[in-house]
Amino acid sequence: xxxxxxxxxxxxxxxxxxxxxxxxxxxxxxxxxxxxxxxxxxxxxxxxxxxxxxxxxxxxxxxxxxxxxxxxxxxxxxxxxxxxxxxxxxxxxxxxxxxxxxxxxxxxxxxxxxxxxxxxxxxxxxxxxxxxxxxxxxxxxxxxxxxxxxxxxxxxxxxxxxxxxxxxxxxxxxxxxxxxxxxxxxxxxxxxxxxxxxxxxxxxxxxxxxxxx
Amino acid sequence: xxxxxxxxxxxxxxxxxxxxxxxxxxxxxxxxxxxxxxxxxxxxxxxxxxxxxxxxxxxxxxxxxxxxxxxxxxxxxxxxxxxxxxxxxxxxxxxxxxxxxxxxxxxxxxxxxxxxxxxxxxxxxxxxxxxxxxxxxxxxxxxxxxxxxxxxxxxxxxxxxxxxxxxxxxxxxxxxxxxxxxxxxxxxxxxxxxxxxxxxxxxxxxxxxxxxx
Numbered sequence: 001x002x003x004x005x006x007x008x009x010x011x012x013x014x015x016x017x018x019x020x021x022x023x024x025x026x027x028x029x030x031x032x033x034x035x036x037x038x039x040x041x042x043x044x045x046x047x048x049x050x051x052x053x054x055x056x057x058x059x060x061x062x063x064x065x066x067x068x069x070x071x072x073x074x075x076x077x078x079x080x081x082x083x084x085x086x087x088x089x090x091x092x093x094x095x096x097x098x099x100x101x102x103x104x105x106x107x108x109x110x111x112x113x114x115x116x117x118x119x120x121x122x123x124x125x126x127x128x129x130x131x132x133x134x135x136x137x138x139x140x141x142x143x144x145x146x147x148x149x150x151x152x153x154x155x156x157x158x159x160x161x162x163x164x165x166x167x168x169x170x171x172x173x174x175x176x177x178x179x180x181x182x183x184x185x186x187x188x189x190x191x192x193x194x195x196x197x198x199x200x201x202x203x204x205x206x207x208x209x210x211x212x213x
Numbered sequence: 214x215x216x217x218x219x220x221x222x223x224x225x226x227x228x229x230x231x232x233x234x235x236x237x238x239x240x241x242x243x244x245x246x247x248x249x250x251x252x253x254x255x256x257x258x259x260x261x262x263x264x265x266x267x268x269x270x271x272x273x274x275x276x277x278x279x280x281x282x283x284x285x286x287x288x289x290x291x292x293x294x295x296x297x298x299x300x301x302x303x304x305x306x307x308x309x310x311x312x313x314x315x316x317x318x319x320x321x322x323x324x325x326x327x328x329x330x331x332x333x334x335x336x337x338x339x340x341x342x343x344x345x346x347x348x349x350x351x352x353x354x355x356x357x358x359x360x361x362x363x364x365x366x367x368x369x370x371x372x373x374x375x376x377x378x379x380x381x382x383x384x385x386x387x388x389x390x391x392x393x394x395x396x397x398x399x400x401x402x403x404x405x406x407x408x409x410x411x412x413x414x415x416x417x418x419x420x421x422x423x424x425x426x
Contacts, residue, residue: 160389163376163420170425173380176373178391178418205391207376212383 009072012079013094019082024093029105034091035064040110043068043142045097045130046117048191050078050090053113055189057090063110065090068097097130097138104142112139114151116193119158131162136169145213152180152206154197159205166209173207180204222285225292226307232295237306242318247304248277253323256281256355258310258343259330261404263291263303266326268402270303276323278303281310310343310351317355325352327364329406332371344375349382358426365393365419367410372418379422386420393417 013020021027027034031041039062044053047067057065069075072094082090095103117130126132131151139149149166153159166173177183181198185206190198198204226233234240240247244254252275257266260280270278282288285307295303308316330343339345344364352362362379366372379386390396394411398419403411411417 156391160391163386163389167380167384167386170383171380173376176376178369178373 005073006076009076009094012076013072013092016079016083019079019090020092020094024095025099025102028103029108031064031066031104031108035089037064039064039089041066041108042111042113043104043109044113044115045100046070046114047078047092048074048115048193050075050081050092051195052115052189052191053078053090054081054085054087056113057087058085059187059189061089063089067092068095068100068103070094070096097135100138100142106141107144109139109142110144110147112143112147112149114149114153115191116153116155117151117158119153119155121155121157126161129158129161129165131158131165133165133169136165136171140211143211145211147211148174149209150206151209152194152204154194154202154204156203156205159207163207166207170212171209172212173209176207178203178205180206218286219289222289222307225289226285226305229292229296232292232303233305233307237308238312238315241316242321244277244279244317244321248302250277252277252302254279254321255324255326256317256322257326257328258313259283259327260291260305261287261328261406263288263294263305264408265328265402265404266291266303267294267298267300269326270300271298272400272402274302276302280305281308281313281316283307283309310348313351313355319354320357322352322355323357323360325356325360325362327362327366328404329366329368330364330371332366332368334368334370339374342371342374342378344371344378346378346382349378349384353424356424358424360424361387362422363419364422365407365417367407367415367417369416369418372420376420379420383425384422385425386422389420391416391418393419 041064044067047053047069053065053067075094078092114130120128181204254277257280260266260282266278266280288307291305327343333341394417
């Protein structure tokens, strides 16, 4: 389905290399050069229309944010926002999470955000969920030993599954919230989806999962 | 506060040794003799008025159930039910969870149930929560290596905390349910408390936590 709706997406990405680095695989191990500083790198897998990553980047100027988005049509919206807001510490990559090891060196990423990932509710699609163990393997390789996965979703089934998957992998769950918007979490940056569904009264679930040293 | 409301509780326990074994500490390592069979032993810590343990015992005649209840006044109600229903595979102990190692030999227990435990919401009372790490230490010692803690509560804060505590202890979370009564769990036996609060629309949270081999 990629690029079917907005065939000009690839051209737009190519015209904005300051936000969408060309040949990202060649940046592996050298993302500091791209940002021209030593700040930690936080990665959002499935960055959608970019509201979260751009909001986080504005709130945390000392962190570099990279957003991965598989759908070029969706990523166009994130790029448009980014051009408009001109936030210096964000880059977008039109790449697949399965290729994380081609994009990042071991220990190159300090934190991974998963927001409202596709729940893939059918059992036979378990392997596609971004909290399935093969994805946790990838996260572990590219993340520093103290790295954390910060996860939020409104999907009860995906959250229940992910609590199992994180813990079965030996990860420790911290800051678990079973109703984020009635909890006292400060500085929560909402995704577009989160804004819509929490305003309808849906619970937002959140946790931080940390690899064991 | 023990025995203040029902000073005759101790007498009633003494009069029913078939359900409330005398000198339970002397049974350590020999609970099979008490039940006169080799069935696995499931322990409920905080058994309250006994509806859960008696319901479970009727549903699972091949399991031996032991209920610990600190409050003698509360345990009286459980004993009254037990006498009335005359279920052979239940014993009640008016004991403190902190004394588990005095009551059970290593590996003597196959499963531990924690139902609607006191949430002790203040941070300074964390150590009193039955899912605090010192309690997990006790459970690990008395449980067989494949033993599981089955936990349910309506208290969001206690459940959030416990997901952290179990995972930080290296336990794997299975069968997580963030809304038990709309899930497809069969054979759920409700506690008195659960019946009351779920009928009012409160969510019931549940998980099974397993020690890593």
